[in-house]
Amino acid sequence: MLPLTAIYTIIISVGLIFGCIWASNNFNFLPVVASSNAPIYDELFKVLFVIGTILFIGMTALVIYSLIKFRKKPGQEGDGPPIEENLPLEILWTAVPAVVVLFVGLYSYDIYNRMGGMQLHSHNNDIHHTMSSQERIWGGIGEASTQVKDDSQVFPVVNVELSAMQFAFLFNYPKGNIISGELHVPVGHPVRMTMESTDVIHAFWVPEFRLKQDVIPGQPTILNFTPTKTGRYPIICAELCGPYHGGMRSTVVVEEQAEYDDWFQKNSKLSEVEA
Numbered sequence: 001m002l003p004l005t006a007i008y009t010i011i012i013s014v015g016l017i018f019g020c021i022w023a024s025n026n027f028n029f030l031p032v033v034a035s036s037n038a039p040i041y042d043e044l045f046k047v048l049f050v051i052g053t054i055l056f057i058g059m060t061a062l063v064i065y066s067l068i069k070f071r072k073k074p075g076q077e078g079d080g081p082p083i084e085e086n087l088p089l090e091i092l093w094t095a096v097p098a099v100v101v102l103f104v105g106l107y108s109y110d111i112y113n114r115m116g117g118m119q120l121h122s123h124n125n126d127i128h129h130t131m132s133s134q135e136r137i138w139g140g141i142g143e144a145s146t147q148v149k150d151d152s153q154v155f156p157v158v159n160v161e162l163s164a165m166q167f168a169f170l171f172n173y174p175k176g177n178i179i180s181g182e183l184h185v186p187v188g189h190p191v192r193m194t195m196e197s198t199d200v201i202h203a204f205w206v207p208e209f210r211l212k213q214d215v216i217p218g219q220p221t222i223l224n225f226t227p228t229k230t231g232r233y234p235i236i237c238a239e240l241c242g243p244y245h246g247g248m249r250s251t252v253v254v255e256e257q258a259e260y261d262d263w264f265q266k267n268s269k270l271s272e273v274e275a
């Protein structure tokens, strides 16, 4: 027969685990889901949030319980009993965190892989490649298996070249010879963005896309994503890059194909020449 404290511990732990799983499924702390990467990322966030909440509530409750339960009683003098070791307990508190950390590590790797982060970029010889073959892509999020590849309707890739500088983002559309301070993308189309900085390290971050990628001087990086929801979302520089870093923001406009085409026509320097 288990001692009563062990039974209480098991009941409270199980209650805590199910309570946190319930909470993570019923409360949403994250912004709108606007890209194909977002649901994958949110899966990881939920798992980490559940683990974090269990640890936080469990530990805080234990500390408060101990403060009350083991408080010095009036008239109690001298030290407590000299307890030296407890091998089963030590094995348990080493094994449990080891398993949790290993699981989180492997799971994070799997999520990053599913988002396209583990793809090789250097020998990428696809036709969408707009940068010179000399240039080596150093890192970033490649085309994920989750992107609209299996869809019957395959959309052409939108190529954008991002150049980041103190303190602005500039988007270049090589196809229409457009340079814009705002990123326009058609909903449902895969976007391939090659990014380079002209000065210091910046980071392109769109919370609604759940994507962030460093933009590095002299080392091009890439970011592949498929916007899934129309709207205007903030682009934020997420790397402290100088005194006006806080003001380094832009907007991504995800719009229907027709609206995007309209914007593209209006801004394309090539079509102006033709007209």
Ligand SMILES: [Cu+2]
Pocket (backbone or CB within 6 Å): 165, 166, 167, 201, 202, 203, 237, 238, 239, 240, 241, 245, 248
């Ligand atoms: Cu910046």
